[in-house]
Amino acid sequence: MPRLTADALRLAAGGGAAGPLRRFAYDRAAVTPGIVHLGIGAFHRAHMAVYVDAILARDPGWGIIGASLRRPDTRDALKPQDCLYTVVERDASGTACRVVGAILDVLDATTQRRQLLDVMAEPRIRIVSLTVTEKGYCHDPSTGELDAHHPDIVHDLAHPDAPVSAPGLIVAALARRRAAGIPPFTVMSCDNLPANGRTTARIVTRFAALRDPALGRYVAEAVAFPSTMVDRIVPATTEADRRLVAGLTGLDDAWPIVTEPFTQWVIEDRFPAGRPAFESVGAQLVEDVEPFELMKLRMLNGSHSTMAYLGYLGGCQYVAEAVADPRIRGLIYKLMTEEVMPTLPMPRADLEAYRDRLLARFANPALQHRTWQIAMDGSQKLPQRLLGTIRDRLAAGQGSERLALGVAAWMRYVTGIDEAGAPIEVKDPLAARLRDIADAAGRDAAALADGLLGVVEIFGTDLPADTAFRRAVVGQLDSLFRIGALATAARLA
Incomplete structure (x- = not known):
């Protein structure tokens, strides 16, 4: 059975056991990156990336560069298939498949840290989003404040140009942009934190201030941190899911996602550097999330x-x-x-x-x-x-x-x-x-x-x-x- 790739998808038949196989409706060669996403796990690929995928046909400047912060698994699974993957929506009424093309590249921060920071510092990157789970913020869950004694934070303050944490990576990239006169990107948390925008702002600003008080003031004054609410049930992918997708599509996908049809995204509309038209594909843009x-x-x-x-x-x-x-x-x-x-x-x-x-x-x-x-x-x-x-x-x-x-x-x-x-x-x-x-x-x-x-x-x-x-x-x-x-x-x- 052929591996899912751009070429294999072009040659594939129109559908399979689940009916027509939906494909992205745009020329991927014309898509350029506008978003870096930290923590490119199953949830992001079943949620935000699907919304962006629906936007790219009319606005191709918002492709996603994904980054794994701890392990190369996602990169190693997706890179050989041109970063394409299958999303399968299932409930008691039936099954539907689609191939998502919104992710243009996946980097492994443990071995490609410099490349990741280079990309985050590019002027065309206007949003850095995160799904790193609660523990990825290196904070005290009872207070929502940065844990300055967290081993990753201690490391990143001692090695500011070689960060391993999400706050460290964001601040390192913002420092580069500030030094080069490039406007900051918007930082958008998609994790289950209370007031996730304000919580992320406190954590990142505090880290920046510990690194350099002037940098902390810059982050506090210049960087937007919109809050969001994300909702979709996304179980971990199993070998049975891989076999299911192969049978439905006729293509071997190393990391498909099986999820529910329901999806919801509520976003605080604060994007001074610009944003995709999220509201055009079903997201709710509000003043208060x-x-x-x-x-x-x-x-x-x-x-x-x-x-x-x-x-x-x-x-x-x-x-x-x-x-x-x-x-x-x-x-x-x-x-x-x-x-x-x-x-x-x-x-x-x-x-x-x-x-x-x-x-x-x-x-x-x-x-x-x-x-x-x-x-x-x-x-x-x-x-x-x-x-x-x-x-x-x-x-x-x-x-x-x-x-x-x-x-x-x-x-x-x-x-x-x-x-x-x-x-x-x-x-x-x-x-x-x-x-x-x-x-x-x-x-x-x-x-x-x-x-x-x-x-x-x-x-x-x-x-x-x-x-x-x-x-x-x-x-x-x-x-x-x-x-x-x-x-x-x-x-x-």
Whole structure:
């Protein structure tokens, strides 16, 4: 079977088992780069790159140069196929395939750092966007501030021309542009951070100021950091997905993406260096992203994390399997309705419609979204997904039993042993520290809760001191140890 390349695509038949194979409707030779994207993983390729792909036929100056910051896997998979890849949208109603051509090149920052900085310093690059996950910002999740003691930040301050972190790369490129008299690019975060534009601005500006106070002032005054809200469920690609795409298209794609039909992008319209016409392809350009972002972080992401920990502990490998269990589905419905929705500044009818749409999306039988994948990096995710909601409810004198169960389920998960006694591969920047706390506490719910609540980077100093919150978490954690995840969920469903 031929490998997906530009030549193979030209020779390919019109379609396959999924019907006509949609292809980009422009001459790629006429496309020039206008965007550098840091963190070119599956989510970006299923989301932002698809929007840009739809724009390039009428405005070819916005091609994407992608960069992987940690590993060369994406570059090594996509470069031999001319950076083309297949996006497959699946749900119960059917399957649709398209080949995306918006990515012009992929660089590996670990071996092509100088080339990446050269590209970022080019005048034609007007946007640098990011999907580097929460941990890629080298910040303290409990405060949203730069962690100046993070090993990558320490390295980048000592070696400003050889940065390894996303903040270091952005500031190094901005410093080059400033020295050359080139206007700065816009920095656009597409990660699940609260007020992600303002958070990124604080982190990048602080790093620049630590490197050079004058550079810090320049970044604060001259660089735009629009906030965004991104939404699409994108499971990790599997070998079964690769076989599926080969059967549907007749082409061998080393890194296709299987995702849902739903996609949403809300963008704060602050792009002094110019931008593509995102609104022409379905994105929403707004003055204030925060209400949308808060809704998504608390309802979708908060539910996802709660479902992932409870589902994994309860033996559910996939999200659709977890939400099909009436105990977990009932819990998530009430978590959103009774504890999350009252904290959101949007019309009740809109929130109810969003809740119902989320439950339908979670139940999509065509997506193999692993609970283990969502459970990764919980120390970085909990502050945004659950703890902010809990703080708002505590301030209002309201209970948070279901939210506390989500926190307790994370605590039970990071012990590293599941309910059947099998080891859990806990992927988290703080995994070793969390495991030491868990090992010392054993199955003593109060000791485990107190030990993990003492991790200030996650919980701050306020939540551990709140007796109502601590009591709720200890109670739910005790129940998880005694009767298990599904029975505990049933009590609150």
